[in-house]
Amino acid sequence: MIIEAHDLRKTFTTRSRKGPRAVEAVRGVSLRVAEGEVFGVLGPNGAGKTTTIRMLATLITPDAGTAVIAGHDLRQEPAAVRRSVGYVSQAGGVEDTTTARAQITLAARVHGVPDPRRATAEVLERFDLGEIADRPGRTLSGGQRRRVAIAIGLVHSPPLLFLDEPTTGLDPQNRANLWERLAELRAAGTSVLLSTHYLDEADALCDRLVIVDHGRVVAEGTPAELKREVSGDVVTLRLDQPERAAAALRPLARETRLDGGTLRLYVDDGEHALPGLLHALEERQVGLTSIALDRATLDDVFLARTGRSLRDSGAAA
Numbered sequence: 001m002i003i004e005a006h007d008l009r010k011t012f013t014t015r016s017r018k019g020p021r022a023v024e025a026v027r028g029v030s031l032r033v034a035e036g037e038v039f040g041v042l043g044p045n046g047a048g049k050t051t052t053i054r055m056l057a058t059l060i061t062p063d064a065g066t067a068v069i070a071g072h073d074l075r076q077e078p079a080a081v082r083r084s085v086g087y088v089s090q091a092g093g094v095e096d097t098t099t100a101r102a103q104i105t106l107a108a109r110v111h112g113v114p115d116p117r118r119a120t121a122e123v124l125e126r127f128d129l130g131e132i133a134d135r136p137g138r139t140l141s142g143g144q145r146r147r148v149a150i151a152i153g154l155v156h157s158p159p160l161l162f163l164d165e166p167t168t169g170l171d172p173q174n175r176a177n178l179w180e181r182l183a184e185l186r187a188a189g190t191s192v193l194l195s196t197h198y199l200d201e202a203d204a205l206c207d208r209l210v211i212v213d214h215g216r217v218v219a220e221g222t223p224a225e226l227k228r229e230v231s232g233d234v235v236t237l238r239l240d241q242p243e244r245a246a247a248a249l250r251p252l253a254r255e256t257r258l259d260g261g262t263l264r265l266y267v268d269d270g271e272h273a274l275p276g277l278l279h280a281l282e283e284r285q286v287g288l289t290s291i292a293l294d295r296a297t298l299d300d301v302f303l304a305r306t307g308r309s310l311r312d313s314g315a316a317a
């Protein structure tokens with residue numbers, strides 16, 4: 001295991017006019033990441049993702065809990081942990097006035113890389129940054145800045161890279177480009193722990209993930225395992241009399257969820273369930289506005305575990 005973290009906790013004290021207030025950002029997070037894995041921490045805004053990553057990257061000290069990272073104890077050997085990891089913050093950490101090349105070389109020197117220039121040239125090439133290497137940070141596009149930030153985090157060739165919401169704010173093309181780079185990193189054997197509030201990103205990119213909410217892990221597994229746990233398919237119906245429909249259809253589904261005029265039914269095999277569902281509605285003369293059949297998503301897992309939708313919890317889909 002490249003990360004074995006057990007029961008990490010962190011409470012911040014904030015000061016307001018009403019006096020100090022404790023914010024329990026992380027309330028006992030445990031996770032195990034195998035070498036070479038892309039591991040995701042999926043959760044809505046404020047779930048504790050950044051705090052968890054910052055603890056694992058030695059940037060803040062946990063109040064409680066233990067972790068061994070790349071064979072080093074987080075509390076006893078923070079310097080050794082720091083040498084073994086790269087960290088890319090949400091903001092990215094690319095300066096406006098210096099060139100990309102200078103910033104990467106500086107990071108290489110800070111980490112004591114034997115030949116900083118060569119390491120810089122290699123990582124610039126790997127991230128397709130050769131052409132913009134000598135431009136100051138402020139002239140770079142969002143996607144280029146993000147790639148430079150990752151190059152800074154990787155120049156000392158750490159076995160483990162922490163990425164805090166790497167694609168937030170990127171357009172679809174740059175997101176796809178970054179996903180490809182991350183797949184290449186994995187193929188080259190680097191372990192990656194990334195946080196995200198994008199369901200599709202966690203699904204497409206991560207070998208395994210934890211879903212966090214209010215500072216706790218609410219689910220853990222591969223995307224496929226998690227979705228299988230919820231159910232095979234989801235039928236979403238919009239109806240005039242949703243309560244009546246829910247009562248009629250409940251016996252035909254594994255689980256039902258009613259949210260305003262929308263009824264979600266969790267069924268094993270949607271295609272075969274549809275005729276029976278429609279028949280039951282017709283029998284009770286419940287009007288149907290629309291019907292859709294989808295595979296269960298990680299949002300359904302979040303919903304099943306927390307009673308809320310990740311999409312409604314301040315996170316994008």
Ligand SMILES: Nc1ncnc2c1ncn2[C@@H]1O[C@H](COP(=O)(O)OP(=O)(O)OP(=O)(O)O)[C@@H](O)[C@H]1O
Nearest residue numbers: 012013014023025044045046047048049050051052
């Ligand atoms: N330095 C701090 N002082 C006080 N409260 C903090 C501090 N850092 C984080 N928090 C609070 O801890 C909670 C968890 O924050 P954290 O940034 O870890 O969440 P997150 O899942 O990364 O969210 P986001 O997706 O918005 O970045 C939030 O309520 C946040 O306001």
